[in-house]
Amino acid sequence: MSTRLIRKEVDEALLAFVDRQRPGLLAISDELGPMLSALDALLAGGKRLRPAFCYWGWRGAGEGESPGIVNAAASLELLQASALIHDDVMDSSDTRRGQPSAHRRFEAMHQEQGWPGAAVPFGAGAAILLGDLCLAWSGEMYESSALDPDRLRRGRAFYDLMRTEVMAGQYLDMLEGTRDTGTVETALRVVEYKSAKYTIERPLHMGAALAGASDEVIEALSAYGRPLGIAFQLRDDVLGVFGDPAETGKPAGDDLREGKRTVLMALTLERADPAAAAVVRRRLGDPALDAAGVAGLRAIIEETGGLAACEAMIDRYAAEAAAALDAAPLTGEARQALGELTIAATARRV
Amino acid sequence: MSTRLIRKEVDEALLAFVDRQRPGLLAISDELGPMLSALDALLAGGKRLRPAFCYWGWRGAGEGESPGIVNAAASLELLQASALIHDDVMDSSDTRRGQPSAHRRFEAMHQEQGWPGAAVPFGAGAAILLGDLCLAWSGEMYESSALDPDRLRRGRAFYDLMRTEVMAGQYLDMLEGTRDTGTVETALRVVEYKSAKYTIERPLHMGAALAGASDEVIEALSAYGRPLGIAFQLRDDVLGVFGDPAETGKPAGDDLREGKRTVLMALTLERADPAAAAVVRRRLGDPALDAAGVAGLRAIIEETGGLAACEAMIDRYAAEAAAALDAAPLTGEARQALGELTIAATARRV
Structure with a gap:
């Protein structure tokens, strides 16, 4: 799977971009160092899923390897960094990718320095600004990715949609959290915008559009990406309750403590x-939920058949994605890579 | 001054852009309506200073009127909307432009609906997302502004710098708030990045670069824009303490309650x-500061000579800007418009 994720190339592109920004930021003030350290720490983790789907959308539409597409694809990782940093502020999450979340890092810095004033709002404020910086830098990285302006214009249609959709999806997710009566249907709508389109369908579209793909290819990528995106998020929901903390980068049962209104819970x-x-x-949603409480909820999820129903949905959506991929007018190499990514993104790991 | 601010043209461009986004957002879910209402309310106010300086940078470099430059310039108002929304979350500000701040609007909606869960984090989360949306839309509006790709590339160098600088400046502003020992020098550094470059110098640069201006013009705009930007912020600091709430859109003395470490206070x-x-x-920084407390601080600011020293600085920087404008290689029309904006941005109003 590692070659499919083009992780090395994406990491190099990200590091090169951040290294180009570093001197300018530190020239404003060396006190901006902690902003860069927090970003470096976050970018050290992550599976680079969105860049990989963007890249294979491009390859699937018939284009070859190029540094330009890797840069454009890697810009999605800065968008994701922004979303994660802000999401953690909104959820008051302590950890991300196995490390302290950005706002907790800044909060700890405030405490360690013994600064006057409250550490919590300082941490939140600094993380809001770091997320903003990542969002701005994502745009900057996309536009400076050395693809020609016509390509960038075509890809931008999907890049723009992606940004709007993920923010809309996050808002709907918050609304979902205000309901006692969430249903599978409303939970699925959140999944569609917050995760499925954002993680898989739109990155595929962006890569294909950058390659000048036909409407037929774009539609085929929807037929594949949409169900795969749903299956991916349902797998993520299962891992959020039953997963190994070493893999999820979050303490066991964290999704339960955060009260996420997932399809699994519905x-x-x-x-x-x-x-x-x-x-x-x-x-x-009880932040004080302990190990016994987590175990109790897990038992209910299993005994009611909620887990089995969710696994069945994952299988169904993954099969739908695999069938659509078989029928998609893509290059053979891309079809094979995307087939492997399908399995990696949805396989049982519990 | 109103014609100099090209306010009508900028308002029309903003409204047209948001109206193009509206159906797409509501098609995701009609529950996204409150995001649009909050944005509409915020965009109803504001002086459109950044678009005006961007526009006159373009005109000063010899280009004529065009819808393209108005769109590119107006995109800065969405960047500013993002900064204001997030700034209000970070400062827990209740009002903005004479109306409830975005997070307070969402908080009130949560309470009115009687939703379960806490209203305050809901308000903050929704406002963080709305600010993110504005930041993304600013980029989208800039890129779709119908100027040719070569122009956009040249302007983007300054648009990118502007985004990074304002976020860096905001972070330094937060750090300044952690110090008991802020000096005029450290307060001025915050002013430079958070306000002066962001409000005046970079918008001028962006407009001029979009017009293909020479390095000589860019440097002349720095010689004018930098001191004017400092004078503008110092005027804003004075208004934040002594200004009429009807003009500032904030309750009297709000800057004192928020504990802003301004040059005036230093x-x-x-x-x-x-x-x-x-x-x-x-x-x-005492949030409970009442009218008598505000009056007491105002008296100290006046009696120590702090206010007079700040006014003298404003006069000095404004005069430096005016002299630089006289010497700048700009079109006569732009020089006259910028001269009027100089006065409008720095004049005593207390």
Whole structure:
């Protein structure tokens, strides 16, 4: 899978971009060093999924390897960094990719320095600004990716959509959190915009559009990317409850403590008897949920059949994606790479 | 002044852009309506200073009127909207442009709907996302402004710098707030990046670069824009303490309650005797500061000579800007418009 993720190339492009920014930022003030350190730490992790799908959208539409597409694809990792940093502020998450979240890093710096004033709002404020910087730098990296202006214009249509859709999806996700009565349907709508389009369909579209792909290719990539994106997010939801912290980079059960209204939880609530549903409603989102509480919720998710239903949905969407990929008018090499990415993004790991 | 601000043209361009986004956002979900309402409310106010300086940078470099430059210039107002929304979250500000700040709007919506969960983090989260959307849309509006790719590339160098500099400046501003020992020098550094370059010098550069201006013109615009930007921010600092709420859109003394470490306050502390300095240190940043407390701080700022010193600085920087403008190789029409903007941006209004 590692070659499919073109991780090395993307990492080099990201490092080169950040290194070009570094002297300018430090010339403003060397006190900006912690902004760069926090970004370096975040970028050290991550699977580079979005750049990989963007790259294979480009290759699938018949273009060859080029530094330009790697740069354009890697710009999506800065967009993702921005989304993660802001998401962690919004959720008050302590960890990300196995390390302290950005706002906690700045908060800790404030405390260590013994500065007057409150450390928590300082941490949040600095992380909001770092997320803004990543969002701006994503745009800058995309535009400076050394592809010709006509290509960039075509790709930008999807890059722009992607940014709007992920922010809209995050807002809908917050609204979902205000409902006691989330359903599988409303949870799936959040998945579609916050995750599925953002992680897979739009990066594929962006890469293909940069390559000048026909509408037929764009549609085929939707037929493949949309179900795969849903399957990917459902797998992520399962990992958020049952996954190995070493893999997720988050403490076990963190999604339960954060109270995420996932499809998995909606499937569970649909199937739960009133007593079990009451336990779920009471404990989901309890920041003090301990190991026993996590184990109790896990048991309900399994015993109601919520987990099995979610796994069945993942299988169904992954199969739909695989069939669409078989039928897609893409180069053979891209079809093979995307087939491997399909498995990697949805396979059972619990 | 109104014609100099090309406010009508900028407003039309902004409205047209947001109206193009509206159906797409509502097609994702009609529950995204409040995001658009909050943006509409914010964009109803504002002086459009950055677009005006961008426009006159373009005209000063010899280009004529065109819808393309108005669109590119107006994109800076969405960047500013993003900065204001996030700044208000970071400062927990209640009002902006005479209306509730974005996070307070979302917080009030949460309360009115009687949703479960906490209204405050919901408001902050929604405002973080709205600010992100504005930042992304600023980039989208700039790139879709119908200027040719070569022009856009030249202007982008300054647009990119502007985004990085304002975020860096905001971070330094936060750091400044952690110091008991802010000096005129450190406060001026924040002013330079957070305000002066961002509000005046870089918009001028961007407009001129879009017009293909020579390095000589760019340098002349720095010689004019940098001191004017400092004078503008110092005027804003004075208005933040002594200004009419109807003009500032903020309650009287709000900058004092927020504890802003401005040049005005640094000048005051330099001149204050130990007793007065202790009062300033104790009350500056007290969110419960009442009218009597505001009056007491105002008296200290005046009696120490801090206010007079700040006014003298404003006069000095404004005169430096005016002299640089006289010597700048710009079109006569632009020189006249910028001369009027200089006065409007720095004149005493207290």
